[in-house]
Amino acid sequence: MNALLRKEMRLSASALSYIFIIFGVLAILPGYPILCGAFFVTLGLFHSYQNARESNDILYSALLPIAKRDVVKGKFQFAIMVELAGFLVMAAITVVRMTVLDDVEAYHDNALMNANPFFLGMALVVFGIFNTVFISGFFRTAYNLSPFITYIAVAFAAIVAAEALHHIPGLEAVNAFGFDDIVLQLGLLIAGAAVYAALTYLSYRKSCRRFETIDL
Amino acid sequence: MNVVELKDVCKKYPSFELKNVSFSLERGKVTGFIGRNGAGKTTTIKSMLNLIHTDSGDVCYFGLPLLGNETEVKQRIGYSTGTVSWYPRKTLGEIIDVTKAFYDTWDEEACRRYMELFDLDADKKPMELSDGMKVKCNLMFALSHGAEVLILDEPTSGLDPFSRDELLNVFTTLKEHGVTILFSTHITSDLEKCADNIIYIHDGEIRADCSRSDFMKDYGQQGETLEEIFLRLEREARI
Numbered sequence: 001m002n003a004l005l006r007k008e009m010r011l012s013a014s015a016l017s018y019i020f021i022i023f024g025v026l027a028i029l030p031g032y033p034i035l036c037g038a039f040f041v042t043l044g045l046f047h048s049y050q051n052a053r054e055s056n057d058i059l060y061s062a063l064l065p066i067a068k069r070d071v072v073k074g075k076f077q078f079a080i081m082v083e084l085a086g087f088l089v090m091a092a093i094t095v096v097r098m099t100v101l102d103d104v105e106a107y108h109d110n111a112l113m114n115a116n117p118f119f120l121g122m123a124l125v126v127f128g129i130f131n132t133v134f135i136s137g138f139f140r141t142a143y144n145l146s147p148f149i150t151y152i153a154v155a156f157a158a159i160v161a162a163e164a165l166h167h168i169p170g171l172e173a174v175n176a177f178g179f180d181d182i183v184l185q186l187g188l189l190i191a192g193a194a195v196y197a198a199l200t201y202l203s204y205r206k207s208c209r210r211f212e213t214i215d216l
Numbered sequence: 217m218n219v220v221e222l223k224d225v226c227k228k229y230p231s232f233e234l235k236n237v238s239f240s241l242e243r244g245k246v247t248g249f250i251g252r253n254g255a256g257k258t259t260t261i262k263s264m265l266n267l268i269h270t271d272s273g274d275v276c277y278f279g280l281p282l283l284g285n286e287t288e289v290k291q292r293i294g295y296s297t298g299t300v301s302w303y304p305r306k307t308l309g310e311i312i313d314v315t316k317a318f319y320d321t322w323d324e325e326a327c328r329r330y331m332e333l334f335d336l337d338a339d340k341k342p343m344e345l346s347d348g349m350k351v352k353c354n355l356m357f358a359l360s361h362g363a364e365v366l367i368l369d370e371p372t373s374g375l376d377p378f379s380r381d382e383l384l385n386v387f388t389t390l391k392e393h394g395v396t397i398l399f400s401t402h403i404t405s406d407l408e409k410c411a412d413n414i415i416y417i418h419d420g421e422i423r424a425d426c427s428r429s430d431f432m433k434d435y436g437q438q439g440e441t442l443e444e445i446f447l448r449l450e451r452e453a454r455i
Contacts, residue, residue, distance in 0.1 A: 011311065055302065065286075213269050
């Protein structure tokens with residue numbers, strides 16, 4: 001593990017960032033808007049930013065023998081690590097729901113989103129939105145946490161849209177139960193991963209640019 | 217030989233301006249950076265560490281521009297500020313353990329020695345330290361990686377007279393080992409004790425940059441102490 005990530009994990013991170021990864025387990029609940037699990041993972045990450053601000057982490061990091069943009073890199077490394085951990089929890093629950101629990105009646109009669117590859121793709125999109133709206137918004141000042149409010153609005157718009165998408169005629173397949181539409185759903189998962197990678201990369205570049213120009 | 221050079225550094229804020237700040241620091245010398253509160257000492261120091269985005273000017277260490285060589289330069293310099301508390305709820309041991317991984321030249325023995333000298337306990341948290349102990353803690357970090365240049369922003373503020381004396385003796389020892397020190401202060405007795413050179417800043421402008429003896433000669437009047445010179449210069453500048 002590199003020194004930057006180690007610093008994030010041991011000094012800057014809030015314990016809630018780790019604990020909230022468990023919210024990925026919400027994917028097991030029938031009749032629950034399971035995409036909220038992805039939001040809770042990012043809520044845990046948000047606590048690390050509060051923690052970082054209170055402990056003068058940004059200034060401390062900027063004084064270390066690293067380039068200024070590496071301060072941003074450390075924050076992104078940590079966010080990606082937590083997001084992927086949350087994704088793995090959700091992926092494991094999704095596999096369980098699609099296989100071991102596939103005959104549980106409560107999952108068949110579900111007005112909201114089913115746990116399937118499309119759900120996982122959308123979870124990655126929510127993480128991408130967090131990285132874009134909140135993290136790059138934070139690095140506009142390196143102390144102001146208010147971009148999280150904008151993130152809540154955007155994330156919940158995405159969650160509501162994704163949870164309701166299959167009610168639009170012709171789009172039922174995105175939420176289909178079982179493996180009948182697995183190719184389409186896996187394609188959507190890959191698309192979600194591509195969106196996550198693109199949003200995260202662009203946000204990282206933007207955050208570096210912003211952080212280089214601000215005064216600490 | 218100059219190890220640090222600032223050339224025409226400018227930074228404009230709505231209510232304050234750093235105007236063409238230029239000076240250099242010689243190897244193995246202690247330079248006192250004086251000026252009243254708000255004169256631009258901290259802004260200058262921040263520009264020397266790339267913590268603020270200057271409007272123009274260059275900062276070079278060891279002949280290398282800071283921008284573009286940040287990693288190499290910061291390995292060789294140390295910074296300490298007054299009473300800022302880093303990671304108040306972590307133990308000093310945890311902070312040291314994480315920090316040392318960033319430095320190629322981290323010296324465990326020096327770290328242990330300064331912990332002992334400054335009476336710091338690895339199990340204590342910054343939030344449990346007094347302001348004076350926080351200063352010592354910050355200094356311990358700066359001194360533990362064999363920095364060739366130390367930039368210290370009011371390192372003696374909040375220290376009791378005994379600790380201050382101890383610290384100034386540390387400066388003298390470090391100087392003998394070739395370490396270059398720039399420390400800002402408004403406590404002029406600190407300068408009398410160990411400063412070779414003096415840089416005086418007023419309202420964002422460098423008004424004097426010379427050896428301490430030249431400063432006394434060129435700016436002082438018969439029988440004036442350093443403090444009296446400083447106070448008179450400030451009074452004259454306000455007229």
